[in-house]
Amino acid sequence: AQTVTQSQPEMSVQEAETVTLSCTYDTSESDYYLFWYKQPPSRQMILVIRQEAYKQQNATENRFSVNFQKAAKSFSLKISDSQLGDAAMYFCAYRSATYHSNYQLIWGAGTKLIIKP
Amino acid sequence: EPEVTQTPSHQVTQMGQEVILRCVPISNHLYFYWYRQILGQKVEFLVSFYNNEISEKSEIFDDQFSVERPDGSNFTLKIRSTKLEDSAMYFCAGQGLTEAFFGQGTRLTVV
Structure with missing residues (x-):
């Protein structure tokens, strides 16, 4: 069974600085997707960034980028130029690309990101 | 842009009561999910x-x-006889081509 681990329950960063959130996962599959979701105090689940396992290039979305290391099964999120609005829980999630799993998401425990003004 | 809509946003119910959580998924999605997040x-x-x-x-x-x-x-989720431990956020999601699209969640409080 697949597992996702986020070893940092909480991280803090000074506004405008860069922060990296860690995520590791375990799977025997070769084709899958990885996601970072942001959950602000409103508790809505917002997709931040997506990475397809077959792509070697790291995904980027504006100030958000990932460091995807497939062999190490590592998927970290880097937030550049941190803003107060980035304060939230961040969840790493895994999804198989094959039908048998019904595409359900496997979630990490989350990292609470605090932005210091 | 199409979105997943959940109602109600917050529901308070007495233990033992039935609750129905509702979701309107994006029309062209085929897979739907319910997830739960205890606080x-x-x-x-x-x-x-x-x-x-x-x-x-x-x-x-x-x-x-x-x-x-x-x-x-x-797309509804029914809990027949709620327990205190059912208190949580309940998320509905629909599967797009690559990522899941989530509703804003329903916060269920069982008292």
Whole structure:
């Protein structure tokens, strides 16, 4: 069974600085997707960034980028130029690309990101 | 841009009462899911739904839970006799080509 681990329950960063959130996962599959979701105090689940396992290039979305290391099964999120609005829980999630799993998401425990003004 | 809509946003119910949580998924999605997040804990998969039937369910999804899509649009999660430990955020999601699209969640409080 697949597992996702986020070893940092909480991280803090000074506004405008860069922060990296860690995520590791375990799977025997070769084709899958990885996601970072942001959950602000409103508790809505917002997709931040997506990475397809077959792509070697790291995904980027504006100030958000990932460091995807497939062999190490590592998927970290880097937030550049941190803003107060980035304060939230961040969840790493895994999804198989094959039908048998019904595409359900496997979630990490989350990292609470605090932005210091 | 199409979105997943959940109602109500917050529901308070007495222990033992039945609750129905509603979701209107994006119309061209085929797979639908309910997830649960107890406060301060990780998100947990409850059930997936495809072609008008359950395709997979977790251990959490016991006989107290049921899902249906009665009219082809609304997707509901029913909890027959709520317990205090059912208090959580419940998220509905639909599967797009690559990522899941989430509703804003329903906060269920059982008192």
